[in-house]
Amino acid sequence: MVVPLFDGIQPLDVVGPHEVLRIATYVAGGRGYDVELVGVRPGPVRSETGLDLVARSGLPAGPIDTLLVPGGGGARRQGPPGSRGNETELVSWIRHVAPQTRRLVSVCTGAFLLAAAGLLRGEPATTHWRWAERLSEEHPEVDVQPDPIYVRSGRIWSSAGVTAGMDLALALVEEDLGPDVAQSVARELVLPVRRAGGQSQYASPVWAPPAPRPSVRAAQDIVHAEPAADLRVPVLAARVGMSERHFAREFTRLVGTPPGVYVERVRVEAARGLLESGGLTVTAVASRAGFGSAETMRRAFLRRLGVAPDHYRRRFAGRPGIAGS
Incomplete structure (x- = not known):
């Protein structure tokens, strides 16, 4: 799994799913996830809360199994609406590697990045309830669903904000490794074992x-x-x-x-x-x-x-x- 970092990221959008996937890998005896934190340039990235995260490498060329795109204030400033000529390097990279990616996942306002890359056209998607209206205004081609905790449409998954990224990560674990592993992870993290995607935020x-x-x-x-x-x-x-x-x-x-x-x-x-x-x-x-x-x-x-x-x-x-x- 590849997770791109950027300035103004919401750290919980990264750390929450990362912990779910790390523990799932341990519970499954090593048969799980290799999470790679990447960035436009390797090195520390300042989150919107002031906590630094570190990109271990630059943006890979692909192919990628699962691309998990976090949110944060920096996500909403990436790739403004308009022509492709206005794309940031990150949005351009997401659009380029998407055809070589098996599963596309956004957490919270990471949906703005997938939308800016043209990947949510005609697709249902969710984001943090506070930003759903703006996502719909900036990207009317997206079927924005402001209420669910997470939404899946084929290979595209999107979640609501903050801790909902962990619910989505548990759903990924259940699909990949089975409900028993997901249940064990939830117990280890003292999380609700079952919050269905359609449940209200x-x-x-x-x-x-x-x-x-x-x-x-x-x-x-x-x-x-x-x-x-x-x-x-x-x-x-x-x-x-x-x-x-x-x-x-x-x-x-x-x-x-x-x-x-x-x-x-x-x-x-x-x-x-x-x-x-x-x-x-x-x-x-x-x-x-x-x-x-x-x-x-x-x-x-x-x-x-x-x-x-x-x-x-x-x-x-x-x-x-x-x-x-």
């Missing part, structure tokens, strides 16, 4: 292992990605091609909790995120999180958190955030 994670059986794992992903959908056991069982009774039994055995309990936990976490962001009534939050009514949500909150939704919102709504990368 605003939602808090539910701690649960990915089921080893693909059909049950698919049901978990459906629940996280679509908490407001009809998630009754008969509906979920039909969507993953299992009988209702067998699905309920296997889900409980492999996940450790019945489907209905799991769905309620995910919906509570989704509602927490919506309440924290403010701007919606409790009734609207209940609808968006899949509870159907404010009273149903109130009972779930009291059962799970010991506090009513309106009290939760008064305590946590409008908490100051950090600047997006």
Whole structure:
């Protein structure tokens, strides 16, 4: 895996995925990733937080297995919109090596670099929610999806900001080395084992292992990605091609909790995120999180958190955030 560095980079976009991949390689007995930090010129690169990262070599000619492009303020200043004649050396290099690269990955505002290189034309992609509107304005040819934690379209992967790069890295590990290795890495790093790509950037994670059986794992992903959908056991069982009774039994055995309990936990976490962001009534939050009514949500909150939704919102709504990368 090749990771290009540049001035104004967000260091967590590099260090977070790097640690996920390093530990995955160890867990897999050395069968994993060789991460190479490169730059337009070898040497130290100043991040936007003041932390120096070091490019061990210049930009390689290719071929490359996986190119992981980080974000940061420097990414948004690279390759301004317009003709190719305005490209920076980094954007030009990304565009040149892309045809020789098996998998293209952006973290946070690294999507601006892939877009500037013309690689996201007609593709769905995400970035940090704070910068999604700007990405869409500067690159209207990109199908910008501001809500998901990460998005995959064929060989192109993109993630939201800050820690979402680690979620994306875990998804890469699961695809490359299997769910058992990804689960071991998440436990080692004390990370949520399962944050499906379609889950909202605003939602808090539910701690649960990915089921080893693909059909049950698919049901978990459906629940996280679509908490407001009809998630009754008969509906979920039909969507993953299992009988209702067998699905309920296997889900409980492999996940450790019945489907209905799991769905309620995910919906509570989704509602927490919506309440924290403010701007919606409790009734609207209940609808968006899949509870159907404010009273149903109130009972779930009291059962799970010991506090009513309106009290939760008064305590946590409008908490100051950090600047997006």
